[in-house]
Amino acid sequence: MKLNIAVIFGGRSVEHEVSIISAAQCMQAIDKEKYQVVPVYITKHGVWYTGDKLLNIENFRDLEKLLTQCQPILVSQNAGEHIIYKAKPSLFAKKELVKIDVAFPMTHGTYGEDGTLQGLLEQMNIAYVGCDVLASALSMDKITAKILLRTLQIPVLDDFCFYTEEWIDNKDQVVTKIQAKFPYPLMVKPANLGSSVGVSAVNNSQELEDAVDLAVSMASRILIEPKITNLKEVNCAVLGDHEFAETSVCEELFNSGEFLSYQDKYCGSGKIAAKGQECCGSCDTTVKLEKQGMLSAKRQIPANISAELTAKIENLAKQAFNGLNCAGVVRIDFLIDQNTNQIYLCELNAIPGSLAFHLWVPRGKTFTELTNRLLEIALKRHREKNNLTVSYANNILHGFQLGNKCK
Structure with missing residues (x-):
């Protein structure tokens, strides 16, 4: 019997459209002989829908029409349902539409x-793909x-950070502090x-x-970080869990x-130089739209760096993945100062665009094999968590009276 996989995407995020693209690619890649895909779309206003029309990304060109063809839903939050x-x-x-076996979050950004979503799934006691609550929160911040x-x-690069309220209340003072710490150019994030x-x-x-006005x-x-002027940007993905990555x-x-801007990542030509590939070639995962997620970025695979730098980046990526207790697939972005060959970890992406599937093709892993592995990791973690003690059978409130000590 096939397991029902709820691919959750969209959401209340400025990365909403990117999530739709990634989810479309993921849903096409999931092995239909093993799993039944259940699309779960969350609108920008936080309303949840399902329906087969959500499987075709072309339908999102007319979102208003699409939603009239889909079913608004509620998901039981009772553990185990x-x-x-x-x-x-x-x-x-x-009233009941379907029972879900595994959740597959493809939501990028906030919520x-x-x-946030991972916490909801934990409360529901459902297996889910990717990093847990803490690893997701750490990777995002x-x-x-x-x-x-x-x-x-x-x-990592040196930095200066502050709250929005500090900027609103005393902009000049914040600017003075930034300029005292760093010379220009700078990055604001x-x-x-x-x-x-x-x-x-x-x-x-x-x-x-x-x-800063934009960022706040x-x-x-x-x-705020210093900007590396002679920069090379290199990414490496890690797949696995605490036992094997x-x-x-x-x-x-x-x-x-x-x-590397949003436009470079998602609105470019999608050219891949050297030995890279536009799609994995072994499964029908090409989304036939102008935008193809992170595939729109211009890239070279493998990166034009020495074997020594490659080994350092791979080791740092694994170290960060394990140190933050990540799981699933995480893309880790690095900055290389070409004047010094110094490597800096830039950020971790707990749900990378397109699941970074193109980085696994040279390793001989298709997009379908990648999703299979992610689902295996999710089910394994769920079994392990359910073997942990989360409550005690005895009730300390038995015989308790307000104002008195427990007996």
Whole structure:
């Protein structure tokens, strides 16, 4: 009997559209001989839907029409039920739609990749793909992640961070502190967004103010870092869990401006140089739209770096993956200062765009094999967690009276 896999995507995030693209690729790649795909779409307003029409990304061109053809749903939050119900059933209609065996989050950014959705799935006691609550939250928050990475002796750039309220209350003082710590150019980043959303490179105080004004409209904490002027950007993915993890090949990314922007990642030509491939070739996973997720970025696979640098990046990627207790597939982005050959870990992506499947093709792993492995890891972790003691049989409230000590 096939397991029902709920692929959850969309959500209340500025990366909403990117999530739709990644989910479409994922749903095409999942092995239909083993699993039944149940698409679960969350609108930008947080309303949940399901329906076969959600399987075809072309239908998202007319979202209003699409939603009229789909079923609004409620998901049981009772531990162990895992049932999707119709949100507005007719009087005599069956309320229950389907029981889910595994959740497969493909939500990027806030309320999906940051531990929020993972916490809901934990309460439901359902197996789910990817990092757990803590690893997701740490990976998403750049400031907190860097604090932990430093304790692991993983190189990261120096930084200055502050809250939105500090900027609103005393902008001039914050600018003075930043300029006292770093010379220009600088990078301005919202602390908890991905896909380079809200990220700016700045070269003077006016550009700094404009960039921070943009960032504070998207996040409550802001991160400032020195900008590497002679930069090479290299990514490496890690697949596995605390018992076994493997690294993908490294890729080198090319940008059209001062850094790899949202437009470079998702609105580019999708050219892959050298030995890279546009799609895995062994499964029908090409989304026939102008945008193909991170495949739109210009890249070279493998990265044009020495064997020594490659080995260092792979080791650092594994160290970060294990140090933050990650699981599933995580793409880890690195910055290389070409003047010094110094490597810096930039950020971790707990649910990488397109699941970074293109990085596993040179390792001989198809997109379908990647999703199979992710589901195996999810089920294994769920079994292990359910073997842990989470409550005691005895009731300490028996005989308890307010104001008296327990007997």
